[in-house]
Amino acid sequence: MNREVEAVVTGVGAVTCHGGGADTLWRAMTAAGSRLPDRPADPLARMDLPLISLVPDPDLTAERATRFASLAAAEALADARLDATSLAAARTAVVIGSCMGEPGSNERGRGGESWLPPFRLAAALAGELGLFATVHDVANACAAGAYALGIAADLVRAGEAEVVIAGGSDAYSRVALGCFNRLGAVDPERCRPFEKDRGGTVFAEGAGVLVVESAAHARARGALSPDENAPEVPGRVLRLAGVAWSCDADHPTAPRSDGEQVVRAMREAVGGAAHEVGCVVPHGTGTRLNDVLESRALHRVLGERAAHVPLYSLKALLGHSGGASAALAAVAAALILRHGVVPPNVPLKEQDPECEVLLPQGAAVPLPATARRVLVNAYGFGGNNASLVLAGGPGPDDGGEPW
Amino acid sequence: MRSVRTAHAVITGLGTAVRGLPGPEGLLGPLPADHRRAGDPVSRLTGRGLRYKDRATKLAMVAARDALSAAGLTDEAGGLTVPGESVGVSASTNYGNVDTVCETVRTIAESTYLATSPMMLPATSSNVVASWIAITHGLRGANLTLCNGPTSGLDAVNWARLLIASGRVERMLVVGAEPDNPAVRHVADMPDLAPDGTSGAPDLFDGAVALVVESPESAEARGVRPLAAVGAYARRGGHADAVAKVRALHTGRVGLWCVPEHPEGVCAPAPALGAAAGSVPVHDLSALHGAASGALGVLQCAAAAVWLDGRGGAGDDVVLVSAGIGDVGGDDASAALILTTPDAVVPRLAGSTR
Numbered sequence: 001m002n003r004e005v006e007a008v009v010t011g012v013g014a015v016t017c018h019g020g021g022a023d024t025l026w027r028a029m030t031a032a033g034s035r036l037p038d039r040p041a042d043p044l045a046r047m048d049l050p051l052i053s054l055v056p057d058p059d060l061t062a063e064r065a066t067r068f069a070s071l072a073a074a075e076a077l078a079d080a081r082l083d084a085t086s087l088a089a090a091r092t093a094v095v096i097g098s099c100m101g102e103p104g105s106n107e108r109g110r111g112g113e114s115w116l117p118p119f120r121l122a123a124a125l126a127g128e129l130g131l132f133a134t135v136h137d138v139a140n141a142c143a144a145g146a147y148a149l150g151i152a153a154d155l156v157r158a159g160e161a162e163v164v165i166a167g168g169s170d171a172y173s174r175v176a177l178g179c180f181n182r183l184g185a186v187d188p189e190r191c192r193p194f195e196k197d198r199g200g201t202v203f204a205e206g207a208g209v210l211v212v213e214s215a216a217h218a219r220a221r222g223a224l225s226p227d228e229n230a231p232e233v234p235g236r237v238l239r240l241a242g243v244a245w246s247c248d249a250d251h252p253t254a255p256r257s258d259g260e261q262v263v264r265a266m267r268e269a270v271g272g273a274a275h276e277v278g279c280v281v282p283h284g285t286g287t288r289l290n291d292v293l294e295s296r297a298l299h300r301v302l303g304e305r306a307a308h309v310p311l312y313s314l315k316a317l318l319g320h321s322g323g324a325s326a327a328l329a330a331v332a333a334a335l336i337l338r339h340g341v342v343p344p345n346v347p348l349k350e351q352d353p354e355c356e357v358l359l360p361q362g363a364a365v366p367l368p369a370t371a372r373r374v375l376v377n378a379y380g381f382g383g384n385n386a387s388l389v390l391a392g393g394p395g396p397d398d399g400g401e402p403w
Numbered sequence: 404m405r406s407v408r409t410a411h412a413v414i415t416g417l418g419t420a421v422r423g424l425p426g427p428e429g430l431l432g433p434l435p436a437d438h439r440r441a442g443d444p445v446s447r448l449t450g451r452g453l454r455y456k457d458r459a460t461k462l463a464m465v466a467a468r469d470a471l472s473a474a475g476l477t478d479e480a481g482g483l484t485v486p487g488e489s490v491g492v493s494a495s496t497n498y499g500n501v502d503t504v505c506e507t508v509r510t511i512a513e514s515t516y517l518a519t520s521p522m523m524l525p526a527t528s529s530n531v532v533a534s535w536i537a538i539t540h541g542l543r544g545a546n547l548t549l550c551n552g553p554t555s556g557l558d559a560v561n562w563a564r565l566l567i568a569s570g571r572v573e574r575m576l577v578v579g580a581e582p583d584n585p586a587v588r589h590v591a592d593m594p595d596l597a598p599d600g601t602s603g604a605p606d607l608f609d610g611a612v613a614l615v616v617e618s619p620e621s622a623e624a625r626g627v628r629p630l631a632a633v634g635a636y637a638r639r640g641g642h643a644d645a646v647a648k649v650r651a652l653h654t655g656r657v658g659l660w661c662v663p664e665h666p667e668g669v670c671a672p673a674p675a676l677g678a679a680a681g682s683v684p685v686h687d688l689s690a691l692h693g694a695a696s697g698a699l700g701v702l703q704c705a706a707a708a709v710w711l712d713g714r715g716g717a718g719d720d721v722v723l724v725s726a727g728i729g730d731v732g733g734d735d736a737s738a739a740l741i742l743t744t745p746d747a748v749v750p751r752l753a754g755s756t757r
Contacts, residue, residue: 046515101529101550106504106590115590117497119529119550123735132640132729132736136558139529139548147547151562154569175507178516179524245571247546249487249537252525261543264488381525382534384546 007156007240009390010223011080011211012331013072013167016318017053017204020071022079025328026335028317029343030364036190037202037319040172047181049188052172053204053319064171065102066124068207068324073125073165080211081223082163084130090217093134093161095151096122096209097144099322099380100173101137107174121169134161141380142285142320144168145208145327149388150243152212162217167209167327176322177203183253185287191319193284194291194311194359196352201285204319208327210334212240238337241373241391244268248383255290255379259297262377262385266301269387270375274302277389278371279342280311281329282357283379285320294377295355309371310360312336316346326378330390333374337392340367367392412564413629413745414708415622416474416615420444420465420580421692427612430706433691434604444610455522458582459499460535462611467492467536467578474615475627476574483541485625491544491572494533495559495579497552497697500526502586532580544572549697553664553727554638554738555579556700561636561740563616574617579701583609583693608695612702619745631708634721634741642729642737643672649723653741657683658720659710661703663728663737664689664696683723700726700738707742719744 014021017035018028037051041060055068077087101118119137126135134155140147145168152166180186185200192198218224224237246265248256255262270277282294299306314325314332321328336342341364348359372392379385417427423438424430435441445461453461471477478484503526510518525531530548537546545566551558556579563575581587583605588595593607622629637648642663650657660683688702689695695702707722714720722742729737 044512046511048516099529103504106501107508115592117550117552119497120552123552127735133638135551135638135736137550137552139550140546141528141530154565154571158565158568160565174511175504175527178507178511178519179527181516182519182521182524245545245547246488247492247534247537247543249541249543249546252528252531252534252538264543380530381528382530382537382546384530384534 005157006215007153007212008215008218009210009238009240009334010213010218011076012334013075013079013209014328014331015055015068015072016206016328017055019056021075022331022335025331029332032344032346034190034346042174045174045177047178049181049186050177051186051202052177053202054172055205060172063102063104064205065098065169066121068171068205069096069121069125069169069209070128072167072207072209076165076209076211082211086221087129087131087163090162092131092163093155094122094126094131095136095138095148095164095166096125097138097140097148097168097323097327099141099144099170100176103173103175140384141382142322143326143378143380143384143386144323145325146376146378146386146388147245148327149210149212149240149330150245150386153240153243156212156214162214164212165209166212167207168324169207170322170324171205187286191286191315193286193313193315194351194355194357195348196350198286198288200287201320204321206318206321206324206328208324208331210327210330236338238334239391241389242269242271243388246385248385250383253381255293256383259293261383262293262297262379263300265385266297266375266377266387269389270301273373275305276371276373277302277309277375278367279336279374280309281314281333281374281376282311283377284313284315286315290379291352292354295357298357307356307358309358310342310365311357312342313345313359326376326386329376329378330388333376333390336367336374337372337390341365342367411619412567412616412633413619413622414614414616414631414633415627415629416470417705417708418466418469418473418613419610419705420462421610427705427709430702430709431686456535457500457503457526458584459496459580460526460532462582463494463532463536463578463580464539466611466613467576470576470613470615471540475625476615477540487541487543489544489573490542491546491566491575492533492536492542493547493549493559493562493575493577495549495555495697495701496532496581497550497555498581498587500529500531501590502582502584503527505586532578536576536578542576553696553734554700554736555697556702557636557724557726557738557740558638560614560616560633560700560704564633567616567618573621574615576613576615577701578611578613579698580611581608581696581698583607604691605693608693608698612698612705614701614704629745630712632743632745634743636738636740638736638738640729640736642725645737645739646723646725647672649739649741653721655719655721655743657723658718659684659686659707659722661686661688661706661724663726664694664699665728704742711742711744
């Protein structure tokens with residue numbers, strides 16, 4: 001593995017409960033309005049709080065996770081200015097993470113010839129794009145999107161791929177929602193991370209896909225040059241500066257209370273550049289323990305700066321989209337870096353004093369030129385932890401090409 | 404950070420949970436005639452909480468425990484002999500927790516979510532196999548779950564090597580597990596489970612196989628003798644392409660070829676088999692052990708390690724393993740991997756998936 005090989009992000013795509021498109025996501029982020037969750041039209045959702053923020057696509061019988069991944073990937077590829085010909089000419093891989101995959105065939109109770117394995121999102125997307133070499137369906141629970149992006153970085157750095165279409169997708173799953181109801185981990189109102197009286201999380205549908213590419217490949221096709229079509233957006237191309245994983249090896253569902261492994265993954269992803277972290281998109285699900293532990297861990301990693309580094313609490317806006325959540329967080333991080341500002345958070349009623357983190361509300365906060373790195377955290381069942389850092393490319397005054 | 408071009412990995416421990424087989428040595432031969440009456444390998448587990456773990460998890464735990472012990476990564480008391488952060492897990496399963504998921508679906512439909520057991524809920528998460536193995540042994544390195552169809556087992560082995568090469572971990576425990584139970588038979592459209600008295604090979608694999616993969620330096624530092632080395636790997640849309648690629652990267656004589664499940668119509672291109680074309684002993688492990696799905700690739704690699712180790716360093720034949728029949732049979736891909744004796748030169752990895 002050669003860490004000198006730079007992995008860059010050249011395109012992003014998103015599908016969320018606010019609709020399709022990263023631009024739609026950015027508008028929702030800047031508007032900072034709260035959205036109440038939906039109740040799926042599923043007669044078998046026999047639970048007290050059948051709440052989930054659905055993607056505005058009325059067909060609940062469709063292969064939704066596959067559809068979301070396909071839409072997000074198409075947008076990311078267009079954003080990266082990669083077409084089918086250039087994908088076929090490059091060594092292109094597809095890696096998609098998910099919590100529940102395509103749950104329909106399991107949850108409709110039909111087996112036999114109609115059954116297909118739920119984890120087929122990457123395979124379906126690769127088939128759609130005519131790519132059949134390195135294709136991985138990653139099943140690392142709610143951290144799956146971050147694992148997919150880590151795999152993408154490793155594939156690029158190992159010289160095994162030049163382009164990786166990587167991200168996560170999840171759709172409504174009655175089993176997942178039933179389980180969180182049973183655990184008493186659903187907030188009856190909406191997803192409210194870091195609120196003092198938060199009552200759990202609220203699931204959401206969605207997909208985030210990023211085009212991860214070797215800097216050499218991106219440079220060779222001119223993707224690192226200034227963007228003539230969007231001159232107001234300097235540094236559209238970002239660096240995937242670090243991705244790290246760890247495992248609590250402690251409890252099947254709860255995070256380990258000492259936070260050691262969470263801190264280890266964060267430190268490894270940040271490397272020696274903790275002072276350059278200008279924003280954090282936390283895992284922040286709204287479950288009581290997670291938000292407190294993550295806040296404390298951030299203080300250990302960022303030190304005295306922790307109180308001053310703005311968090312962008314994405315799940316307050318979108319809900320918790322499971323295996324897609326870290327990929328959507330990476331898309332949000334990319335948008336923050338591209339626009340150079342951290343949008344205002346969805347307003348909190350009263351922040352939990354045990355969560356000593358900065359959640360700017362009411363107005364956007366500019367990203368300092370000296371701190372153009374965004375840290376993204378993701379945690380899942382099984383103590384699967386992942387952290388990644390996206391870094392801004394050269395600004396208009398930086399001169400030269402750093403890649 | 405070592406360059407990936409020189410990075411390679413060796414297999415230093417094996418573990419199995421297969422009814423009728425006491426250990427990995429018998430993987431290449433037919434199961435004993437009375438294998439259906441042999442003890443369930445899961446019965447080797449003791450302790451609390453077992454009733455709340457699904458069958459795939461329990462099978463994987465048996466194989467994992469044996470592989471860690473065989474590799475010297477656990478002591479007689481079961482404690483790790485290396486830091487937990489240095490060991491990761493890559494698990495491969497396609498049917499894994501389908502029994503728990505289907506049961507949860509039925510319970511919610513019949514009795515609402517209140518009738519589900521909170522103790523079983525972790526098993527609805529697709530990474531439950533890798534999670535329980537990590538928890539059981541304190542393995543705090545990268546923890547990866549692949550549900551990648553027929554190539555999944557070989558993909559998991561290759562990812563173990565890549566994660567070691569990337570510096571994320573020093574060693575990986577690779578586990579392939581598939582359960583045979585009514586839920587799997589329902590979704591796979593298979594007939595009901597044959598009664599215990601039936602003879603012959605099973606139609607579905609019900610077991611788990613585990614490998615410890617680590618860098619040669621790690622094995623040497625620990626004083627552990629490697630059984631085999633993990634060589635070139637490729638994943639392609641077509642089986643012949645995958646085989647041709649790994650053979651181009653490693654031209655040694657093929658002494659054993661473990662073929663994909665449902666191998667009818669599948670053959671490696673003769674030139675790719677080199678001097679051994681037409682004479683390579685072919686082993687269809689799914690014919691011996693039942694359709695093994697996500698476990699097959701790990702099963703093949705364990706069998707290859709047994710075969711290579713059994714040669715005691717005599718000869719330099721390599722083992723070719725391939726899984727997924729790719730475009731000739733409707734699988735979305737095919738993967739191929741070469742295994743060699745531990746002291747053989749392993750070819751460069753860069754570009755090996757192209």
